[in-house]
Amino acid sequence: xxxxxxxxxxxxxxxxxxxxxxxxxxxxxxxxxxxxxxxxxxxxxxxxxxxxxxxxxxxxxxxxxxxxxxxxxxxxxxxxxxxxxxxxxxxxxxxxxxxxxxxxxxxxxxxxxxxxxxxxxxxxxxxxxxxxxxxxxxxxxxxxxxxxxxxxxxxxxxxxxxxxxxxxxxxxxxxxxxxxxxxxxxxxxxxxxxxxxxxx
Amino acid sequence: xxxxxxxxxxxxxxxxxxxxxxxxxxxxxxxxxxxxxxxxxxxxxxxxxxxxxxxxxxxxxxxxxxxxxxxxxxxxxxxxxxxxxxxxxxxxxxxxxxxxxxxxxxxxxxxxxxxxxxxxxxxxxxxxxxxxxxxxxxxxxxxxxxxxxxxxxxxxxxxxxxxxxxxxxxxxxxxxxxxxxxxxxxxxxxxxxxxxxxxxxxxxxxxxxxxxxxxxxxxxxxxxxxxxxxxxxxxxxxxxxxxxxxxxxxxxxxxxxxxxxxxxxxxxxxxxxxxxxxxxxxxxxxxxxxxxxxxxxxxxxxxxxxxxxxxxxxxxxxxxxxxxxxxxxxxxxxxxxxxxx
Numbered sequence: 013x014x015x016x017x018x019x020x021x022x023x024x025x026x027x028x029x030x031x032x033x034x035x036x037x038x039x040x041x042x043x044x045x046x047x048x049x050x051x052x053x054x055x056x057x058x059x060x061x062x063x064x065x066x067x068x069x070x071x072x073x074x075x076x077x078x079x080x081x082x083x084x085x086x087x088x089x090x091x092x093x094x095x096x097x098x099x100x101x102x103x104x105x106x107x108x109x110x111x112x113x114x115x116x117x118x119x120x121x122x123x124x125x126x127x128x129x130x131x132x133x134x135x136x137x138x139x140x141x142x143x144x145x146x147x148x149x150x151x152x153x154x155x156x157x158x159x160x161x162x163x164x165x166x167x168x169x170x171x172x173x174x175x176x177x178x179x180x181x182x183x184x185x186x187x188x189x190x191x192x193x194x195x196x197x198x199x200x201x202x203x204x205x206x207x208x209x210x211x212x
Numbered sequence: 213x214x215x216x217x218x219x220x221x222x223x224x225x226x227x228x229x230x231x232x233x234x235x236x237x238x239x240x241x242x243x244x245x246x247x248x249x250x251x252x253x254x255x256x257x258x259x260x261x262x263x264x265x266x267x268x269x270x271x272x273x274x275x276x277x278x279x280x281x282x283x284x285x286x287x288x289x290x291x292x293x294x295x296x297x298x299x300x301x302x303x304x305x306x307x308x309x310x311x312x313x314x315x316x317x318x319x320x321x322x323x324x325x326x327x328x329x330x331x332x333x334x335x336x337x338x339x340x341x342x343x344x345x346x347x348x349x350x351x352x353x354x355x356x357x358x359x360x361x362x363x364x365x366x367x368x369x370x371x372x373x374x375x376x377x378x379x380x381x382x383x384x385x386x387x388x389x390x391x392x393x394x395x396x397x398x399x400x401x402x403x404x405x406x407x408x409x410x411x412x413x414x415x416x417x418x419x420x421x422x423x424x425x426x427x428x429x430x431x432x433x434x435x436x437x438x439x440x441x442x443x444x445x446x447x448x449x450x451x452x453x454x455x456x457x458x459x460x461x462x463x464x465x466x467x468x469x470x471x472x473x474x475x476x477x478x479x480x481x482x483x484x485x486x487x488x489x490x491x492x493x494x495x496x497x498x499x500x501x502x503x504x505x506x507x508x509x510x511x512x513x514x515x516x517x518x519x520x521x522x523x524x525x526x527x528x529x530x531x532x533x534x535x536x537x538x539x540x541x542x543x544x545x546x547x548x549x550x551x552x553x
């Protein structure tokens with residue numbers, strides 16, 4: 013067994029264990045942290061396939077941003093686990109159907125190439141950032157731009173749905189604040205000195 | 213060298229890499245130790261004090277004494293804390309701060325891993341540093357720590373976007389994500405060839421976002437000692453606290469080094485003429501890193517802490533638009549003959 017194969021199996025075992033713990037951990041924060049571990053190990057596996065751009069963007073986007081916000085929300089929630097667990101057996105068939113479908117689909121995609129699958133040896137000089145960029149902005153430019161617009165719409169929609177501007181909140185206008193001159197805030201008053209009256 | 217190679221046999225590459233890692237990390241920790249002393253001295257003089265001068269000649273042994281003191285102190289785990297995560301959090305903080313150094317080039321040939329996606333790697337690894345803060349705040353079972361970690365999470369995620377866009381500007385100008393090639397792209401007559409000239413707004417954004425990313429004053433709301441006692445590490449003591457401390461300073465040195473490499477020409481001399489080119493390239497890099505670190509200390513001594521909503525406003529409403537606009541400017545500029553970098 014070569015060292016590369018050993019690394020592959022090590023990462024796979026960690027990935028699977030972490031993925032199982034995501035759904036079995038009692039504490040939602042632990043679940044989220046196991047999901048982070050799962051993403052990170054998956055990135056390690058991609059790195060092994062010399063897909064360094066995908067691996068690093070997985071870490072950058074999912075581990076560095078998405079999961080941070082996810083953890084942010086989960087930490088503040090007070091989740092009653094018993095309530096969540098009650099629906100488990102009802103949802104199990106649905107989950108199994110969806111999961112099974114996904115496995116079948118992936119098998120169909122990968123099945124054709126399964127026979128010739130091996131270690132991808134791309135050589136030293138291929139920068140897959142450049143390769144990916146070239147394909148994305150030439151051959152797949154319309155799907156790529158469409159996906160970007162879709163994401164933008166999703167962002168705008170999410171904000172539009174959740175933004176409630178209360179009328180009674182006070183907020184500042186920094187543009188106005190920085191224009192303030194000294195004269196607007198402080199007034200120097202020249203007063204003659206007062207003499208103390210007798211008896212005071 | 214060959215004798216050593218024969219001695220270790222097939223394990224030689226691993227041993228050699230390990231030796232190189234030690235050669236990077238050991239000076240880094242020494243740098244961290246003396247950066248703390250430098251900070252206390254610099255801020256001391258800025259406030260017309262002398263700063264630490266008791267331990268060793270002129271206070272030179274102060275960081276060693278501090279380190280020893282923290283080593284021998286007890287680590288107290290608060291009741292109700294999640295013990296495993298409580299201990300794990302400092303490690304999560306320091307591991308990315310050290311792992312990012314793998315791709316940093318110190319001079320034209322000296323780099324541990326000369327990878328093509330170096331810039332992306334640094335961004336990905338440093339973005340993981342926030343987990344140390346978040347996990348520490350949650351696992352401590354303390355309101356102050358938790359509030360500190362929430363603030364930090366929101367702040368770091370916000371500034372990472374501006375920082376990322378600033379880096380996109382650099383990779384646009386250099387047309388490479390390899391850090392060695394980024395420095396080589398700044399070669400020429402002298403300092404006017406460095407990327408801080410065409411990318412000046414991005415240089416400023418990167419520098420300021422770097423201060424925010426490392427939770428340094430004036431963006432240190434995650435610690436905010438006047439409101440949150442000590443923020444996310446309020447429950448930590450002894451070595452566990454020291455590890456957070458080390459991670460913060462290691463991150464400072466990392467951000468300073470990245471600024472030097474990407475905007476200030478890395479190891480290149482400011483004038484490409486004789487007395488300047490005699491100086492070894494590593495010295496130039498160290499000098500630039502020291503300059504940026506001095507700026508960090510200067511900021512801390514000078515600016516009052518930002519209010520939380522103003523930090524968010526600066527990140528989202530000022531920095532991100534500035535970088536987006538300048539990205540367009542640079543992309544257009546590069547198509548014209550006026551682009552000489």
